[in-house]
Amino acid sequence: MVIETAGALWEWSPALATGFWQNILISLLAIAIGSLLGLLIGALAVSPLWITRLPARIWVQVFRNAPWLVLIYFTTYVFPFELHIGGHWVAFPDWVKVTIGLALPASANVAEIFRGAIGSIPGTQWEASRSLAFTRGQIFRSIILPQCFKRMLPPWMNLYAVITMGTALASLVGVHDLIDTAQIASNTVNRTGFTVMIYFSVLALFFVYCYPISRLTQHLERRYAFS
């Protein structure tokens, strides 16, 4: 009985691994797009001009306060399933739509992390840099941003771990990810012991992936706490 269950799990493990790779791919792309977009929006949010600050504020407020599942449904059903680009119809797969759905709240969070980091650099650093005859651009590039990135790293990694866990929502819109694979396996094998085992495996996979990130984040937070 136990051996049969373990055997079935072994049989299904390549499929589970493929499914999990889909989750990781979505999470990596989502954090990448979200970070680039978030830094851009964060830069707008700290601009001295209100006309650039306002759209950034709206973006951040809208996407930080919307449930992720709603955003995923939103991107899945608002975007067409294929795109007409240069005379060709290009498929717009669901997993890309989910990636965008996760990248939106990620960008809003990265923008806030960035804005917070800039704000956390004491004004005296600006004053000292100005007294050394740096221009505003030089102060940003050489003094403020390098200090910001160090401070942003722990919350950014924390955000990545949360996004990775959020990729589990992808199965709800039909993406063939780890959860979806587990459901198929569970229905196919149709044995209670196996169902319990496979969801334990899913849990373990997410944990093994996210826990080291969380530990590393804590380690970095402690290291940067005093400087």
Next chain:
Amino acid sequence: MPSLETRTEQPLVSLRDVHLSFGNNPVLNGIDLLVQRGQAVSIIGPSGSGKSTILRCITGLLQPQRGTIRVGDTQVHTLNAEAQRIELRKRVGFVFQQYNLFPHLSVLENLVIAPRKVLGRSSKDAEQEARALLAKVRMEHKADAYPGQLSGGQQQRVAIARALAMRPELILFDEVTSALDPETVGEVLAVIRELTEEGMTCVLVTHEMRFAEDISDVVYFTENGLIVEHGSAEQIFQRPTSERTQVFLRHALGDAGRRPVVSGDPYLLSNIGRYSLSV
């Protein structure tokens, strides 16, 4: 009072009737101040009397609402573009109470970054000069350390070297020992003393009265955003004319410093409240 204006040489820094207020809060109410090239000038006075604000006006970090400020040939009060203020700041060093070193850069990088990026010096030249300056402030052994690893006195000496690395004509010191432990104050003051002896033009805002008396050519006493009196160090500390200056110095120097010898019964401890007795 010796009139400073009678000197033939034009003063390096001159402030005339400078007024500045933050909102409805007046800070400077007509400051007149002259600094000759090579002089050490101290500004003393109670907290909140606008001393630090004067320094920030000289280097264009703050803009006064009224009055004229001249540094060399630059009319500081007329500068309205940041680019012009940057030209001014290349010539004026500033050392802060809280050191304000760049925590993400090593000691050497703190000294090299501005000469390289602002003055466009080669990194080899800038580094060579930085090492020489670190040796001057006796910090050459910490070139690769980060500011967070240094004591307050060490950080402040690095901050002075960082200001010197720009080869300024003038350095402004803003209460540079106020945040330090008593033991480390001396090492910072020794560095400033050397600079003044070498003829660097220095303007100091300080609460170190003995030090100010010792190294200053001219001392200004400010209160409520006004210069109450100014003169040579000897004159201000030994023979202040204003009653306000007398009261301030009596408190600042501590009663023991300037109290006349008690006449009459030498065994009568009239000010026993000021001593703590341990039996």
